[in-house]
Amino acid sequence: MSKYLLLVLIGVLLLTVACGGSGSGSTAGSSNNTNGGCAGTTPASAASNVAPITVDGGLQNNYADAAFATVTVCVPGSTTNCQTIDHLLVDTGSEGLRVLASGVAGGKLSPSLLASGSNSVVECAGFLSFATWGPVELADVHISGEIARNVPIQVIGDPSFPDTDVPASAACLSGNSADTFLADTVSVLGSNGILGVGPFPDDCGTGCEAAPTSSNNPGLYYTCSSGNCAVTALSSETQNVQNPVSSFSQDNNGSIVELPAISAAGAAIVNGSLVFGIGTQSNNALNGATVLGVSPTEGDFSTIYKGVTYPESFIDSGSNSLSFLTTTITGIPLCTGSTGASDFYCPTATESLSATNEGVSGSTKVTAFSVANANELNGNFNAFSDLAGPLSLPKTSSVATAFDWGLPFFFGCNVFTSIEGKTAPSGTTPYFAY
Amino acid sequence: MNAMKDRSRRVGFRVLCIGLIVGAFSLSALAELGGGVESVKADQARLGATRQVQQAEGYTVHEMKTGSGIVVREYAAPAGTVFGVSWNGPVIPDLRQLLGEQHFAEYQQARQAQTQPGGRIHRGPIFVELPGLVVQMSGHQRSFHGVAILPQSLPQGVSAEAIR
Numbered sequence: 001m002s003k004y005l006l007l008v009l010i011g012v013l014l015l016t017v018a019c020g021g022s023g024s025g026s027t028a029g030s031s032n033n034t035n036g037g038c039a040g041t042t043p044a045s046a047a048s049n050v051a052p053i054t055v056d057g058g059l060q061n062n063y064a065d066a067a068f069a070t071v072t073v074c075v076p077g078s079t080t081n082c083q084t085i086d087h088l089l090v091d092t093g094s095e096g097l098r099v100l101a102s103g104v105a106g107g108k109l110s111p112s113l114l115a116s117g118s119n120s121v122v123e124c125a126g127f128l129s130f131a132t133w134g135p136v137e138l139a140d141v142h143i144s145g146e147i148a149r150n151v152p153i154q155v156i157g158d159p160s161f162p163d164t165d166v167p168a169s170a171a172c173l174s175g176n177s178a179d180t181f182l183a184d185t186v187s188v189l190g191s192n193g194i195l196g197v198g199p200f201p202d203d204c205g206t207g208c209e210a211a212p213t214s215s216n217n218p219g220l221y222y223t224c225s226s227g228n229c230a231v232t233a234l235s236s237e238t239q240n241v242q243n244p245v246s247s248f249s250q251d252n253n254g255s256i257v258e259l260p261a262i263s264a265a266g267a268a269i270v271n272g273s274l275v276f277g278i279g280t281q282s283n284n285a286l287n288g289a290t291v292l293g294v295s296p297t298e299g300d301f302s303t304i305y306k307g308v309t310y311p312e313s314f315i316d317s318g319s320n321s322l323s324f325l326t327t328t329i330t331g332i333p334l335c336t337g338s339t340g341a342s343d344f345y346c347p348t349a350t351e352s353l354s355a356t357n358e359g360v361s362g363s364t365k366v367t368a369f370s371v372a373n374a375n376e377l378n379g380n381f382n383a384f385s386d387l388a389g390p391l392s393l394p395k396t397s398s399v400a401t402a403f404d405w406g407l408p409f410f411f412g413c414n415v416f417t418s419i420e421g422k423t424a425p426s427g428t429t430p431y432f433a434y
Numbered sequence: 435m436n437a438m439k440d441r442s443r444r445v446g447f448r449v450l451c452i453g454l455i456v457g458a459f460s461l462s463a464l465a466e467l468g469g470g471v472e473s474v475k476a477d478q479a480r481l482g483a484t485r486q487v488q489q490a491e492g493y494t495v496h497e498m499k500t501g502s503g504i505v506v507r508e509y510a511a512p513a514g515t516v517f518g519v520s521w522n523g524p525v526i527p528d529l530r531q532l533l534g535e536q537h538f539a540e541y542q543q544a545r546q547a548q549t550q551p552g553g554r555i556h557r558g559p560i561f562v563e564l565p566g567l568v569v570q571m572s573g574h575q576r577s578f579h580g581v582a583i584l585p586q587s588l589p590q591g592v593s594a595e596a597i598r
Contacts, residue, residue: 063555093574126525128573129560175530175538180546190555196575203575207502207524215482216501218525297503297524298577312522316574323558323572339550343558391559396570398595399520399581404558404572 043258043273044283048145049251055259055270055407057382059087063190064382065320065407067259069274071097071195071244072142073104076150082142087192090257090274092417092432093316094196095203096241097141097151098125098132100184101158103192122161122222122229123154123241124172125203130183131172132156132194133163136221141244143195146276148247152239156193157184165227171219194318195244197255197274199299199430200420202240209234246419251277253422253429256284257317261412264350264372266381270411278416278433279425289416289434291427292359296420299430303403304364305355312402313357315415315432319406322369322388324355326397334390335375344374344389355403359431369409385411467533467567468584470514471496480531481506492592493517506532509597517587518597522579526571533569533582541569541582568594 044050053067067090074082085103121136134156141148166178173181183189196203203220210216212231221240222229234240245255259272277284292301294314303313305325321344327334335346345351351371358364372386385408392400409415416433418424424431474496478485483498483506496508504523508516519532530538544562559572560580571580583594 058555060552062553066555066557095575125575127575128526128571128578129557169528171525171528173528174526175528175533176542180542187552198575200576210501214501218502218504220525299574300577312573312577312579314574314577318574319558320556321558339553340548340556343556343561389558390561391572392570393561393563393568395563395568395583395585395594396581396597398598399570399579401579401598402572404574406558 043260043271044256044275045273047275047281047283049276049281049284051144051274051276053090053257053259053272053274055272055383056268058190059186059192060190061382063320065384065387066190067257067272067317067407067410068191069143069195073097073099073153074140074142076138076140078140082140085192088195089189089191089193089318091194091196091316091318092198092257092415093314093318094125094127094194095198095200095243096125096196097139097153097193097244098134098156098196098241099153099193100186100189101134101155102186104155120161120224121232121234121239122165122224123220124166124170124222125154125220125241126172126174127183130188131170131176131181133166133172133178133182133184134158134161136239136241141247143244143274144276146245146248146251148242148244149249151242151244151247153244154241161224162227165224165229167222167229170222170229197243197245197417199254199294199417199432200243201246201422202237202242204234204237204240206237208240209236243419245276246422248276251280251284252419253280253424254278254416254418256414256416257410258414259407259410259412262383262385264370264386266378266384268381268383270383278418286416286425286433289414290363290365291361291431291433292357292363292365293361293427293431295360296430300402301360301432302358303355303405304358305353305403309358310401310403313405314402315405315409315417315434317407317410317415319404320387321404321406322371322408323391323404323406324388324402325400326390326392326394328394329397329400330390332371335373337375341375344387345371346373346375347371348373350386357403357405359427361427363427365434367409383411384408467516467519467537467582468587469516469534471510473516473534474508474510477506477508477531481527490596492589493596507597508532511587511589511592515587517589517592518581518583518594520579520581520597522573522577524576524578526578526580529582533567537567537582537584540564540567 256275335341370386371388420430509518562569
């Protein structure tokens with residue numbers, strides 16, 4: 001059978017397995033890539049708490065399995081001095097709105113109001129493979145009909161705050177040099193910025209209030225004078241860059257990423273919804289989704305696979321593949337060929353696997369997932385539910401202590417993210433539910 | 435710590451807690467994966483961390499913790515050479531400091547070769563596997579994990595899996 005025919009057959013079989021169903025009981029070879037038992041898999045229709053999202057390859061058409069939203073940022077209190085910014089990465093693995101200055105036409109939104117005197121507060125936020133540097137600005141953030149008023153956001157790539165201002169010792173750089181590690185262009189980010197809607201209300205907690213010289217302060221926030229920047233202590237957690245959802249006047253206890261099931265062969269463009277609030281409106285009820293509490297410091301839960309527990313697992317729409325274990329443990333060969341190929345698994349035929357996710361309060365959810373041969377996926381497509389790779393190298397398998405449930409996990413599965421400190425149905429926040 | 439205990443039980447090592455040293459050192463020696471115990475103390479000073487020393491069979495583990503929640507474990511051979519380092523925490527520690535200039539340069543060069551300008555964007559775990567250096571890291575904001583190993587410097591009878 002040709003590859004093409006096989007993919008078509010898989011697609012037909014998948015369409016036959018109704019995405020609203022439990023997804024269980026698929027026959028061998030159907031490579032059912034819906035996530036078993038998810039509560040609802042049809043994205044919510046338009047409403048005041050629903051923002052459309054799209055998986056379309058990003059601004060450069062090179063960013064598979066990344067979901068993007070559009071927000072409008074306004075000078076606080078204004079409804080006219082606003083800019084609408086599309087293609088912001090929807091990220092359940094971080095908190096806060098970070099927009100490229102190039103996406104904010106006309107430059108700064110407002111003078112930074114966080115620091116007294118002429119010094120602006122500037123943030124350097126570290127991610128796994130890059131950091132974002134730029135001033136913290138206050139803005140009204142409009143998403144769908146929701147508004148987060150007067151909240152700190154980060155503007156990145158602002159020419160008034162050049163990369164050369166970042167101290168070499170800045171925590172965000174983790175030793176890397178600013179010129180290679182800072183993400184301040186569309187070509188690096190593939191987006192106009194990041195919309196962090198993870199399980200916390202802000203990006204630092206109380207640590208950023210500690211004295212700048214204290215090891216309690218993780219060193220995210222700086223004040224600068226004539227290009228000399230030093231870690232500063234913020235006076236309250238509300239000055240941290242905020243998860244905008246937690247600042248809404250309603251529907252502020254979390255959000256739901258809703259993406260429809262797609263065929264195992266993938267899709268060019270997938271449209272879905274980012275729904276705000278959990279159990280606050282008729283369109284955001286848990287509907288029987290299993291609540292998985294996460295650790296209040298890290299936001300992690302456990303994944304159990306073949307009897308072994310991986311306790312630092314997480315659901316991260318900002319990861320654009322599923323990542324788990326090593327080739328020696330899974331027995332699934334790595335891809336070969338082009339640069340970066342070994343980041344992915346290349347089984348001879350799509351593998352249908354199952355793991356159990358366990359929240360910190362002990363609730364469990366059996367979760368089916370699929371691993372396709374990444375080299376055989378259609379390079380013209382941007383959405384795949386079965387794009388997966390290892391979390392670790394064989395030599396470092398001892399630190400493969402997590403499953404990274406990236407965006408492929410979200411297709412066909414509404415994923416609820418509740419925010420620490422808020423009240424949400426059926427569990428103690430922070431939690432994920434699906 | 436749990437992982438360490440599990441490992442100890444599984445392999446049958448008897449881990450003895452030798453002592454707890456609290457406070458910052460002000461040593462000027464540069465840290466070095468492949469360096470000696472002095473480099474461990476330099477890392478501790480740089481992190482502003484407390485340090486706990488554990489003796490395992492065939493190696494010593496220096497576990498450092500900062501107030502912000504960064505945990506760094508450095509694995510030293512009997513002669514004192516650091517052959518591995520692991521970390522976890524809300525931010526990634528200074529890898530130039532932990533790996534040392536030479537190994538960090540090797541790491542950066544390998545990372546650069548992996549990242550093609552204009553190539554497909556991949557956000558996920560990071561791997562570097564060179565004959566003399568293995569680096570792996572994963573996680574998300576508030577919860578990063580990683581390890582760096584000098585495979586050729588592992589003490590006799592100690593596997594890379596000991597480093598966690």
